[in-house]
Amino acid sequence: MEESISLATPNPTLTSGKQKIALALAGLGVLLLLVVWAAGNAFAPVPVLSASLGLICAGVWLFVREEYLTRPEGIKNNGVWFKSLSARGIWGWLAAIIITGFYTVLYFFPENWLTGLTALFSPVSQGLRGKPADKWFVYGSLYTLSVLVLGVKFMYKYRHNRYQLIRTVSVMFFQTGFSFLIPAFLQVMNEPEYYFTYFWPLKDYYGSPGAVQYYGHATSLSVYFIAFSALMTFVGTPVLTYFFGKRWYCSWVCGCGGLAETAGDPFRHLSDKSLNAWKIERWMIHSVLVAVVLLTGLLWLNSWQQGGVLGKFSQAYSTAYGYVLGMAFSGVVGVGFYPLMGSRVWCRFGCPQAAILGIFQKKKSKFRITANGGQCISCGNCSTYCEMGIDVRHYAQRGQDVVRASCVGCGICAAVCPRGVLRLEGAGSDIDQRTEQLRTVHIRLEDVKILS
Ligand code: SF4
Ligand code: SF4
Numbered sequence: 058m059e060e061s062i063s064l065a066t067p068n069p070t071l072t073s074g075k076q077k078i079a080l081a082l083a084g085l086g087v088l089l090l091l092v093v094w095a096a097g098n099a100f101a102p103v104p105v106l107s108a109s110l111g112l113i114c115a116g117v118w119l120f121v122r123e124e125y126l127t128r129p130e131g132i133k134n135n136g137v138w139f140k141s142l143s144a145r146g147i148w149g150w151l152a153a154i155i156i157t158g159f160y161t162v163l164y165f166f167p168e169n170w171l172t173g174l175t176a177l178f179s180p181v182s183q184g185l186r187g188k189p190a191d192k193w194f195v196y197g198s199l200y201t202l203s204v205l206v207l208g209v210k211f212m213y214k215y216r217h218n219r220y221q222l223i224r225t226v227s228v229m230f231f232q233t234g235f236s237f238l239i240p241a242f243l244q245v246m247n248e249p250e251y252y253f254t255y256f257w258p259l260k261d262y263y264g265s266p267g268a269v270q271y272y273g274h275a276t277s278l279s280v281y282f283i284a285f286s287a288l289m290t291f292v293g294t295p296v297l298t299y300f301f302g303k304r305w306y307c308s309w310v311c312g313c314g315g316l317a318e319t320a321g322d323p324f325r326h327l328s329d330k331s332l333n334a335w336k337i338e339r340w341m342i343h344s345v346l347v348a349v350v351l352l353t354g355l356l357w358l359n360s361w362q363q364g365g366v367l368g369k370f371s372q373a374y375s376t377a378y379g380y381v382l383g384m385a386f387s388g389v390v391g392v393g394f395y396p397l398m399g400s401r402v403w404c405r406f407g408c409p410q411a412a413i414l415g416i417f418q419k420k421k422s423k424f425r426i427t428a429n430g431g432q433c434i435s436c437g438n439c440s441t442y443c444e445m446g447i448d449v450r451h452y453a454q455r456g457q458d459v460v461r462a463s464c465v466g467c468g469i470c471a472a473v474c475p476r477g478v479l480r481l482e483g484a485g486s487d488i489d490q491r492t493e494q495l496r497t498v499h500i501r502l503e504d505v506k507i508l509s
Contacts (some may be wrong), residue, residue: 075123082216083116090174093383106177112396114206120496121210125395130217132473134326134442141325149396155395164384185241197237198318199411202284204232207319215323220468222483224308228315236312251282254310256289258349259410262377265353266360274384295417300483302424303414304466311410313403316392317444318467321400326466328399329340334446338405339465345382346412352378382407401444404465422485432476439470441477452477 072080089109093099099106103284125133141148162170168191175190178198182190208229215221235254244250249272256265263286272283297305328334355371391403404411418424430453439449445463448468452459459470459479471479 073123076120077122079116079119081116082119083113084108086112086114086116090177093173093177094171095173097173099173099179102177103180106181106409108188110202113202116209117206121213121507124218125213132218134217134473137326143326145327145397153393153396154397157389159394160384160389163192163196164388171195172239182241185238188244200312201232201237203320204312204315205229207322211319211322215472218472220471221472224304224468227309228311228318231310232312232315247281247375249279251279252311253282253285256286256294256410257353258290258346258413259311259408260286261349261383263410265356265375267356268382294414297420298414298417298424299422300424302422302464302466303411303418304424304464304468304481306414307404307411307465308467313387313408314465317395317400317404321395321444324395324400326399326441327397328401328405328444328446330440330446330448338446341406342408342412342415342463345386345407346409348378348382349409374419395423399444401445401465403464405445411463411465416463419460419462425482426452426459426464426470427480427482428453428456428458429478429480430454432478434476436475438473438475442469442473444469449479 086109089105089112093105093109138144140146142152143149168175171192174195176191176193179469181198182188183192186194208225208257211225212222215225231254236252240250240252251272252260255263262268263283268286269283272279274280294306308318352371352374355367355374358366359368359371386407387403391407394402426449431451433453433456435450435454437450439453440447440451443449444467445465447458447459447461447464447470453474466481468481471481
């Protein structure tokens with residue numbers, strides 16, 4: 058039966074019977090995890106963990122099949138402003154409180170607050186790393202699982218769009234391989250834990266004298282890690298951004314972006330599109346960039362002067378930076394506020410890596426979103442679903458290219474446009490051709506003037 062949304066039916070049924078069963082299955086899996094967490098101990102960890110994760114995966118899979126495969130292809134955001142979870146209703150607030158609470162416990166409370174969950178994940182940790190789980194292993198496992206399970210959901214939703222499929226496989230691959238498995242295997246090989254997908258300034262430690270000292274001497278292999286880190290910061294990042302824009306990192310590689318694109322997808326429309334938000338965003342993200350540059354500079358100065366310049370202060374500054382930005386902002390607020398402020402709170406307002414990539418993208422990059430303004434019907438879909446709060450319609454209506462520092466090149470604006478107005482491009486032949494055509498028209502007008 059076809060469902061219609063009108064003023065007479067302000068609360069249409071948005072979740073089918075099958076979906077309610079699917080939600081119950083996934084909820085049961087989450088409940089199992091909560092019981093183990095509350096009990097503080099894990100009885101029969103392998104069967105319990107398998108049952109819990111199995112129920113969650115089965116529930117999500119059944120839900121998304123029903124949501125997307127029972128309808129024709131095409132992006133469905135039906136009822137997004139009617140659902141309590143995605144419209145800052147009770148479920149949205151509850152989700153925000155639960156995620157924020159989880160991150161607060163993870164970062165600011167000692168290991169023994171999560172003893173039940175660490176015991177539950179220990180057999181997996183033993184298998185992968187050859188040692189029992191700690192709270193960071195639990196976090197990494199749940200994070201990777203979220204990217205994978207909700208990445209599959211994302212692929213069902215955008216299954217007709219090749220760009221979305223490829224970049225989602227990419228973030229799933231980098232999260233699983235480079236942020237979860239490789240760091241674990243390195244430990245089995247008695248190498249120091251290292252994340253190949255994070256560079257300075259996002260990972261401020263990798264640019265510090267402490268890291269150079271540590272990785273430079275830890276093992277014969279580890280010196281290459283820090284060399285790779287430096288190479289990516291000074292060469293890889295500008296070169297790749299020149300050709301591809303910041304999307305090569307923010308939408309294809311980064312773990313924070315990976316979670317935002319997959320788990321955060323149902324909340325992307327909640328980003329604030331106002332000019333005020335844009336102003337605040339620029340102030341905040343560039344302030345964080347200045348803070349990390351100062352921190353790194355101070356640490357190097359002190360290393361050179363053997364603590365002679367603000368020695369104690371630099372240590373306190375480094376600790377404060379880690380707590381306030383590394384934990385409270387990027388973790389607690391950055392993920393916990395998805396259901397309230399959209400999926401890219403950290404990427405938009407705080408990430409120093411995004412700030413640097415944004416500067417390159419704005420000043421020196423071939424990447425831009427081109428707009429065929431004549432086709433735009435001003436529906437506003439592009440602006441609504443831009444997770445970075447960019448008012449894309451403003452540019453589209455005028456036929457202007459979108460060249461914004463904050464754009465992560467997710468491509469959703471182009472995907473949801475009903476008129477095919479927007480295209481993600483490098484400054485290759487398409488743009489050059491159009492510029493050339495405009496120039497030709499201009500020259501002919503000039504000719505007309507001279508002749509008359
Ligand atoms: S402008 Fe388009 S590509 Fe850029 S962040 Fe917004 S939705 Fe994504
Ligand atoms: S989604 Fe397409 S048609 Fe609608 S406002 Fe944006 S560019 Fe115009």
